[in-house]
Amino acid sequence: MIHPTPRVLVADLREHLGRTVSVCGWVNTLRLQRTMQFVLVRDHTGTTQVTHRRLGADDPLEERIEGLTVESAVRVTGLVVENPAVRLGGLEIVPERVEVLNLAEAPLPVNELTGLEHRLDWxxxxxxxxxxxxxxxxxxxxxxxxxxxxxxxxxxxxxxxxxxxxxxxxxxxxxxxxxxxxxxxxxxxxxxxxxxxxxxxxxxxxxxxxxxxxxxxxxxxxxxxxxxxxxxxxxxxxxxxxxxxxxxxxxxxxxxxxxxxxxxxxxxxxxxxxxxxxxxxxxxxxxxxxxxxxxxxxxxxxxxxxxxxxxxxxxxxxxxxxxxxxxxxxxxxxxxxxxxxxxxxxxxxxxxxxxxxxxxxxxxxxxxxxxxxxxxxxxxxxxxxxxxxxxxxxxxxxxxxxxxxxxxxxxxxxxxxxxxxxxxxxxxxxxxxxxxxxxx
Structure with a gap:
């Protein structure tokens, strides 16, 4: 049985530099490149970057990330590392485990161009x-x-x-x-x-x-x-x-x-x-x-x-x-x-x-x-x-x-x-x- 790592809020990640933590939130953005997978995960305190290097066909983590959709609810467990190139606080999470708690349907019914009345419907x-x-x-x-x-x-x-x-x-x-x-x-x-x-x-x-x-x-x-x-x-x-x-x-x-x-x-x-x-x-x-x-x-x-x-x-x-x-x-x-x-x-x-x-x-x-x-x-x-x-x-x-x-x-x-x-x-x-x- 996998014992869950305590949840850490995005705003508190710097206090856990060099440690393995779990972040719970929603998939904000996906950038799935040929050799790298980047997932921005957002909770109510901020957004952090999850960075995973593809390892090939035998990599279950790669497959799990590939199947994500924007606004899916996820729990990401991984190592908090410093990366000055990351604009989101200079930190990123190198994942060990990605759990999909609720996969969001795609496409979303609203976006940044949606008018107020339709946004109120959602x-x-x-x-x-x-x-x-x-x-x-x-x-x-x-x-x-x-x-x-x-x-x-x-x-x-x-x-x-x-x-x-x-x-x-x-x-x-x-x-x-x-x-x-x-x-x-x-x-x-x-x-x-x-x-x-x-x-x-x-x-x-x-x-x-x-x-x-x-x-x-x-x-x-x-x-x-x-x-x-x-x-x-x-x-x-x-x-x-x-x-x-x-x-x-x-x-x-x-x-x-x-x-x-x-x-x-x-x-x-x-x-x-x-x-x-x-x-x-x-x-x-x-x-x-x-x-x-x-x-x-x-x-x-x-x-x-x-x-x-x-x-x-x-x-x-x-x-x-x-x-x-x-x-x-x-x-x-x-x-x-x-x-x-x-x-x-x-x-x-x-x-x-x-x-x-x-x-x-x-x-x-x-x-x-x-x-x-x-x-x-x-x-x-x-x-x-x-x-x-x-x-x-x-x-x-x-x-x-x-x-x-x-x-x-x-x-x-x-x-x-x-x-x-x-x-x-x-x-x-x-x-x-x-x-x-x-x-x-």
Whole structure:
């Protein structure tokens, strides 16, 4: 019986120079010459060269290598030797044994010329074959770890809210309905109401990283029907400024961690420099933002109450030119385009104490101070024509001493899009879900 040699990762091969090791990975490239056989084997840490000199017809190793295909899963056992001519770290493996663990079919269904939509059909191969795609998920892990790290340090409690709801949130728009034991249930389009229930339950600061569902028939590069949301709610705030200040510090902490752990790799794979933003971020009211944009020719008819993607990009460009900053908070949105539970300033009830955060022209966050007074919530719901019978469980939270509070919701995929300079949220997601995509 052959006793297996312990597996060594490609990134650690130099520590094993002159020793026999086993490398497990995929066949990246085959160069089968008349006298030599070269196999590049790739694992999740890098690629190494396996070099075998042909010995003739009685050489079983030669036959085994000859039968390999690109992307076959293999275990190669051999001697690690130094060879300055090898560009992959100046090392190569002289094989003693090559085991084919799973032979890949040929040809592959995707290659470097395959378009995005077809690559998404074969996402496992797309990710496996592209180091940049694998790096994305390493960065995602660091981003989530840093967000949690900051939230824990700031006294937040991590919650897991239901994704099945008995009633459609708010007006019932943009929700997925499904059968539930003879009645209807809905997939949560936000943990918003549940975060506020946690605040009413006396949990001082709440955050969640979890799935969000939006039944939007949108086909843009930044929308998805299922995505990962980063949600936060803070009790006992003085005003909405407390929420914005929390977020900008959280993002600065997160980007510091990403720069430390992945800055060089991101620069190499994506051509993007990770910079840690200065604090505070610029703030501009929605009214002032529209003045700036209309002076530049946006919305000449003056009919838009919200910023469209063109407006967001133009505003971000203006702020960057004026301040050098890539982030900007847009504040005080009109009440007509914000949910009924956003608080309104007493002096200007037509506005809300709300904000969006733009990063390089893409909205990554929506937040606000919430209205915590029961009677005011009823008035604002009625104003928007929202029936409150189905919201009674939510509204009950405000009848028995709910404190002032506010929070935000941030899209993890959008953060990764901007951070890595990606063109589409489809590439910032493991398995994308949109109006036309429910597979794989």
């Amino acid at each position: 996402r496992f191969l797309d990710i496996r074959r592209r180091p940049a795609a694998q790096l994305l998920f390493e960065v995602q892990t660091t981003v989530e770890q840093a967000l949690r790290e900051f939230a824990y340090a700031e006294g937040c409690t991590e919650m897991h809210t239901p994704k099945l709801m008995g009633t459609a949130s708010e007006s019932g728009a943009e929700v997925f309905e499904l059968g539930y034991f003879g009645r209807s249930a809905y997939l949560a389009q936000s943990p918003q109401f549940y975060k506020q229930m946690a605040i009413a339950a006396g949990i001082d600061r709440v955050f969640e990283i979890g799935p969000v569902f939006r039944a939007e028939p949108s086909f843009t590069s930044r929308h998805a029907t299922e995505f990962t949301g980063v949600d936060l709610e803070l009790a006992w705030i003085e005003d909405v400024e407390d929420v914005m200040a929390f977020e900008e510090r959280m993002l600065a902490h997160t980007l510091t961690r990403v720069a430390e752990q992945h800055g060089a790799a991101i620069q190499q794979q994506f051509g993007v420099e990770v910079t840690v933003p200065a604090l505070p971020f610029p703030r501009v009211t929605m009214a002032r933002a529209q003045e700036i944009l209309r002076a530049g020719g946006w919305d000449r008819e003056g009919s838009k109450t919200d910023l469209d993607p063109e407006g967001e990009r133009a505003l971000a460009a203006h702020i960057r030119q004026e301040t050098g900053h890539e982030f900007v908070f847009v504040t005080h949105y009109p009440a007509g385009i914000r949910p009924f539970y956003h608080m309104r300033p007493a002096a200007r009830p037509g506005l809300t104490l709300s904000f969006d955060l733009l990063w390089k022209g893409l909205e990554i966050t929506t937040g606000a101070q919430r209205e915590h007074r029961y009677e005011v919530l009823l008035e604002q719901a009625a104003e928007k024509g929202i029936g409150t019978d189905s919201l009674q469980d939510y509204l009950n939270c405000f009848r028995y001493g709910c404190p002032p509070h506010g929070g935000l919701g941030m899209g993890l995929g959008r953060v990764l899009m901007v951070l890595l300079g990606l063109d589409s949220i489809r590439e910032a997601t493991f398995l994308f879900r949109g109006p036309n995509r429910l597979t794989p």
